[in-house]
Amino acid sequence: MPEIEMKGITKRFGKVTAAANINLKIKEGEYVTVLGPSGCGKTTLVKILSGIWEPTEGDCFIDGKKVTGIPTFERDLGYIFQNIALFPHMTVWQNTSYAPIVKDRDPEVIEKSTTENLELVNLLQRKGFKPFELSGGEQQKAGIARALCSGSKLLILDEPLSALDARVRLDLRYVIKNLVKSKGLTAIHVTHDQEEAMSISDRIVLMRAGGIVEIDTPENLYNRPKNIFTANFIGEASFIEGRIIKNNEDNCCTMKARNGYKLKIRNDSCMMKGAGVVIAVRPENLFISREKENNSIPGEIEDKIFMGSFMRYRIMLATHDLVQVEIAEAVDKTFNIGDNVNVIFKSEKLLVYPRPKEGLQEVLSLE
Amino acid sequence: MPEIHIKNLKKAFGDLVAIDDLTIDVKDGEYLTILGPTGAGKTTLLRLIAGLTDQTSGSIFIDGKCVDDLPPERRKVAFLSQTYSLFPHMDVWENTTFGPIARGWNPEQVEIIGREMLEMVHLYDRKDAYPSELSGGMQQRNALARALSADAKILLLDEPLRALDARLRLDLRYELKQLSKDMGMTTIHVTHDQEEALTISDRILVLRDGKVIQSGTPKEIFNKPAIPFIHHFVGEANFISGKLLEVGDEYSIIVDDDGHKYRTQKTDIKPGSRVVTGIKTEFTLMTKDIWESEDINNFTGSIERILFLGRFSDFEIKLDNGEIVHARLPGYQANKFEDGDKVNIHYSPQRLLVFPEPEGGIKKALEMV
Structure with missing residues (x-):
């Protein structure tokens, strides 16, 4: 069972550094996603791990063995592509059994493994179909079966769901996670979709501008992010x-x-009096009241957006900060656009950070 | 008078009917989204309005005038495709002012419109950059500025956010709506993303197999879906098939195929009919205390799977009667539960919506295209 280590990986393309001194360890059987905005270096990372690109500096280890210089096909890994990349002239069965045939496995083994993996993705009935006869979701299922059929214990998924419809994506997430866990594979999954990452990962590696921002469980990254970008x-x-x-x-x-408005906040990192500070708060952790309350700032409702079981309000505070507040439909007292309200800040629900020197917009920028 | 009036529009590609006898009115200044799965005919409809393809039959009116015989450039519509199609050899400024220059506007007018549009999409300071030097979001805004500088009153957006990162989409979808409203445009926005449709639309039109299956405000589509497919497509729902036993003034009673009864919302359907009833997973109440209650809408079960989504978690629960149901809980409630926990599930009757049983059964009706 594979364990992965990347040590001091740097990749440069001319003047551009796509990955800068990446150190990362992945345990066997772990499902790790590499998440970040376009151009953050996440794809570079898995291309280096899989041997499609060689690093400029540093080494990768699979199962304790240095794989630098070893070509992709000798690294024993399954790869699932964003654009699915099935052979268009081959049937589902032929696509799926491709790797074991090339590896010259015994016909009985090929038969058994292909049947088993197509059954797992619920495509056995369509084994005679060509890719163009399948929906996008089914095509990617065939891509998954093909990768699993290679028999390798390390699975690399490079934006496997990006080309699919929103709803199909949701269903396939669970399919993938269940397969990986039930077969005891180690999986590295690249995505730009934070919700996808949260729903399937044991740990998330969040990247930005070629570097790792933070590595942690989904719960910790959502509830206790150490970095303001996170x-x-x-x-x-x-x-x-x-x-x-x-x-x-x-x-x-x-x-x-x-404008002189004061808030009581936690100061767990012991910042000094006079220090610049930024608080971050999730929409579901803010509250609205018509009356003035403790630890509140007045504001005016600019917009109101229906989101199913809750309502989202966009409120311009008297401090000229725009905040978003979400209130469950059951408790919503229907505030309207133009209403003057007070936004209540509960200090235990606020995330507190030192104010970044580069400016807040700069450190939050997604582009 | 409606800004856009579409009458008995039909488009067939050989035997395949992509748009099937559609009649739609879009009001002046309205932000309409067309929501549907892949292959529903969404993009075809947009291309027909833009004049990029000809209909098989039916008519399209813009501002009261039939545009069936007008070429795209004379329909006063701006079309933004999924892939943006910026000219790679032109910079932001040249891409934006391409339309006005081609139409022979004088240099002063070109200067004014170019600047105005680029300032609106926050790209004026990048006007000398080429598409290859811009991020995906900036390219999208450049394409939007170019579409808007066509001086059109109608904006047609074909999955305008699809090529962007998920997180960026959340910010840009709001900007898109604001911009369209600020400019007083009438907008038709095609998407397959139900959350996007809910959050930006004045009205949503659900399209499937070339037909409109429901038209309504986001609230109506979410709370009063016309058919089980929409109940499950916009949000997610648990369904039970059975027979309608009693119809009361406040509630109805349904009996499922195992003989279990449920109290549901009231309905106009005739007692004795085959029906399905469904509740959104957000409204499926899950608690840790087991209710010692005789209430027929009350069940016990255990948690089989938890998916953490940040703001929410999604739970899969196996009821003691063997049924699998799903519940979605906000984060502050969700963190009290663990895999394997015994839980109480309750269906509030008003949230159990009742529909006639779809032909071929509920499972088939929910199959995604």
Whole structure:
């Protein structure tokens, strides 16, 4: 069973550094996604691991064995592509059995393994179909069966769901995760979709601009992101900038936002009085009231968006920060556009960060 | 008078009917999304309105005038395709002003419209960059600026956010709607993404197999879906098949094929009919305390699978009667549950919507194309 290690991996294309000194360890049987915006280096990382590209610096190890210089087909891995890449002139059966045939396996083994893997993705009945006769979701299922049929214990998935419809994507996520776990594979899955990453991963590697921002479980990245970029990328957040004006004894401090509005926030990292600070808060962690409440800032509702079981409000605060607030339909007291309200901040639900020197917009930028 | 009036529109490719006798009105200034699975005919409809393909029969009116014989450039519509199709050898400014220059506008007018459009999409400071130097989101905004500079009153958007990163889509979909509203455009936006449709539309038109199966506000589509397919496509639902036993003033009673009864919303369907009833997973109530209640809408089961989604978690529950059901809980509630937990499931009657049983059964009706 494979264990993966990347040590000091750097990849340069001329002047552009696509990956900068990446260190990463993946345990056997682990499902890891590499997540990040376009151009962050996530695809570069798996192309290096699979041997499609060689690193400029650093080494990859699979099962403790250095694989630098070893070609892809000798690395024993299954690869699932974004554009599916089935052979168009071959049937589902022929596509799926391709790897074992090329590897010159025993005909009985080929028969058995192809049948088993097509059954797993629920495509055995369509084994005689050519790719163009299948829907997009079915084509990718055939792509998955083909990768599994290679028999390797390491599976690389390069944006496997991006080309599919939103709904088909949801269904296939579960199919993939179940297969990987039931077969005890180690999987590395590249995606730009934070929800997809959260739903299938044991751990997420969040990348930006060629480097790793943070590695952790989905729950920790969503609920306790250490980095301010993470707070905005994994789930949405609203931000308020200010300065610490007073440190209290209870691990809390008072922050002064624009226009003199004050908020009580936690100060677990012991920032000094006078330090610049940014708070981030998820839409479901803010509350609205018509009356003035403790730890609240007044604002005006700019827009109201129906989102199914809850309503989202966009509110311009008196501090000139725009915040998004989500309220469950069951408790929603129907506030309207133009209403003056108070937005309540609960200090235990606020994420607190030092104010970035480069400027907030710069560190949050997705492009 | 409606801005766009589509009358008995039909488009066939050989034996395949892509658009099947559609009649649609779009109001002046409306933001309409067309939602449907792949192959529903969404893009074909947009191309017909734009004049990029000819209909088999029927007519399209814009501003009260029949445009059937007008070429695309004379229909006053701006069309933005999935792939943007910017000219790779032209910079942002040249791409944006291509239309006005081609139409022979004087240089001053070209200057004004180019600047106005690029400022609107926050790209004026990148006007000398080539498409290859821009991120996906910037290319998309450049394509939008170019479409808008066509001086059209109608904006046709074909999956405009599809090629973008998931996270960027969330920000841009809101900007897109604001821009369209600020410019007073009438917009038709095609998407297969139900959440996108819910959040940006004045009205949603659900299309399947070339036919409109429902038209309504996001709230209507979500809370009062016309057929089980929409109930499951916009959000996700648990379904039960059975027979309608009683129809009361407040509730109805349904009996499933194993003889279990459920109290559901009231309905106009005749008692004795075959029906299905479905509840959205968001409204499927799951608690840790087992209710000692005689309520027929109450069940016990255990959690088989949890999928963490941040704001929500999705749960798969195996009821003691063997049924598999799903529930979606907000994060602050979801973190109290673990795999294997015994739970109580409750269906609130008003949330159990009742439909006539679809031909071929519920499973077939929910199959995605």
